[in-house]
Amino acid sequence: MEKCKIAKLCGGCQLQGQSYEQQVKDKQEYLQKLWPNQRLQPFLAMEDPYHYRHKVYAAFAMDKKKQTYSGIFQANSHKVIAKDCCDIEEMQLQQIVQTITKMMKKYRMMPYDEDKETGFLRYVYLRKGYVSQEVMVVLVVSSFVFPAKNAFIDELLEKHPCISTIVLNLNRRHTSIVLGEKEKVIYGSGHIQDTLCGCHFQISSRSFYQVNPRQTEVLYQKAIEMANLTGKETVLDTYCGIGTIGLIASKQAKEVIGVELNQEAIKDAIRNAKINHRKNIRFIAKDASVYMQEAAEHQVTFDVVFMDPPRTGSTVEFLSSLVKMAPKRVVYISCGPDTQVRDVKYLLKHGYVIQKIQGVDMFPFTRHVECVAVLSLENTIQ
Numbered sequence: 001m002e003k004c005k006i007a008k009l010c011g012g013c014q015l016q017g018q019s020y021e022q023q024v025k026d027k028q029e030y031l032q033k034l035w036p037n038q039r040l041q042p043f044l045a046m047e048d049p050y051h052y053r054h055k056v057y058a059a060f061a062m063d064k065k066k067q068t069y070s071g072i073f074q075a076n077s078h079k080v081i082a083k084d085c086c087d088i089e090e091m092q093l094q095q096i097v098q099t100i101t102k103m104m105k106k107y108r109m110m111p112y113d114e115d116k117e118t119g120f121l122r123y124v125y126l127r128k129g130y131v132s133q134e135v136m137v138v139l140v141v142s143s144f145v146f147p148a149k150n151a152f153i154d155e156l157l158e159k160h161p162c163i164s165t166i167v168l169n170l171n172r173r174h175t176s177i178v179l180g181e182k183e184k185v186i187y188g189s190g191h192i193q194d195t196l197c198g199c200h201f202q203i204s205s206r207s208f209y210q211v212n213p214r215q216t217e218v219l220y221q222k223a224i225e226m227a228n229l230t231g232k233e234t235v236l237d238t239y240c241g242i243g244t245i246g247l248i249a250s251k252q253a254k255e256v257i258g259v260e261l262n263q264e265a266i267k268d269a270i271r272n273a274k275i276n277h278r279k280n281i282r283f284i285a286k287d288a289s290v291y292m293q294e295a296a297e298h299q300v301t302f303d304v305v306f307m308d309p310p311r312t313g314s315t316v317e318f319l320s321s322l323v324k325m326a327p328k329r330v331v332y333i334s335c336g337p338d339t340q341v342r343d344v345k346y347l348l349k350h351g352y353v354i355q356k357i358q359g360v361d362m363f364p365f366t367r368h369v370e371c372v373a374v375l376s377l378e379n380t381i382q
């Protein structure tokens with residue numbers, strides 16, 4: 001890959017300039033250092049590690065000649081660095097950002113200035129389905145007042161018919177968090193659909209959805225295969241997002257419960273169960289640690305527990321309750337292998353043994369590593 005000119009300022013691709021083979025080797029070595037006594041599964045790399053990001057953000061600013069440009073915020077600064085192309089973002093999404101940037105002047109969409117708190121368009125946030133190819137455009141704005149809205153929508157759709165929904169998201173907060181709380185759908189349903197591992201998913205703007213759908217299928221297939229489901233198991237999918245893992249696993253399980261903190265994601269998950277005609281799954285909107293404590297107290301048991309926490313990992317409350325519930329298998333999917341080691345060590349002290357550890361490359365050209373660890377209760381190994 002040719003070296004990106006703004007790599008340092010952007011900070012997104014820390015492994016710029018390294019061959020992909022080297023990156024994969026280094027990531028596996030990193031995991032091996034975290035697990036010195038384990039024989040790791042061969043690392044699952046991408047065949048084509050470019051343009052995998054199906055979720056793209058852009059910020060806007062005006063240059064000295066009063067021309068609007070799009071780009072990214074320089075780390076720890078309010079300065080927008082111009083970005084014309086990116087090797088890891090999906091191509092069509094990048095083109096849509098360019099189109100919107102060019103259209104802004106005509107439709108009086110002033111770029112938002114964080115220091116002065118003036119202007120209208122703060123970010124554009126885009127998501128694209130992998131199989132469906134549907135695109136969601138979220139315009140993050142400082143006000144819902146957008147007089148040229150209809151003409152803007154018409155022209156944007158004419159230029160990019162792949163766009164299936166457009167959402168206005170209000171964000172006036174003094175923060176680097178892209179999305180605000182309030183939204184108005186101005187075109188389409190406010191969702192996109194996508195298909196992963198043969199299941200259909202409806203995704204709304206504020207629910208978590210993996211950024212690399214090609215590799216997500218690889219990750220999910222591996223994780224579910226490692227759970228050894230036979231159709232008879234009761235399964236718990238914690239930190240379930242829009243229900244992806246639980247829904248795919250429900251085809252090979254007796255019953256599944258999904259738990260997730262984000263209410264929007266749970267709404268998507270419930271809808272997704274209906275879309276896929278799955279009657280053996282239900283979803284609960286709750287902090288996963290609270291759910292685990294309550295379930296352990298009421299002697300609820302599961303055969304298999306999936307856990308896929310954020311980078312910070314899980315909690316002692318979660319893990320101690322998990323140990324009390326004593327599922328035969330725990331499949332721990334992590335985007336933070338260091339916190340995963342910490343959590344898995346807790347389980348190893350409390351009766352579990354490691355079956356397999358599998359690295360998957362979800363984020364080529366970045367230092368992020370995804371890792372699946374499968375554990376079994378020591379006394380249940382056949």
Ligand code: SAH
Nearest residue numbers: 208239240241260261262287288308309310
């Ligand atoms: N398994 C899903 C989501 C993984 S990302 C997928 O593969 O798509 C982690 C998820 O954990 C996010 O959806 C986030 O909203 C959720 N989350 C974060 N903290 C949580 C908590 N304390 N309890 C439950 N869910 C939480």
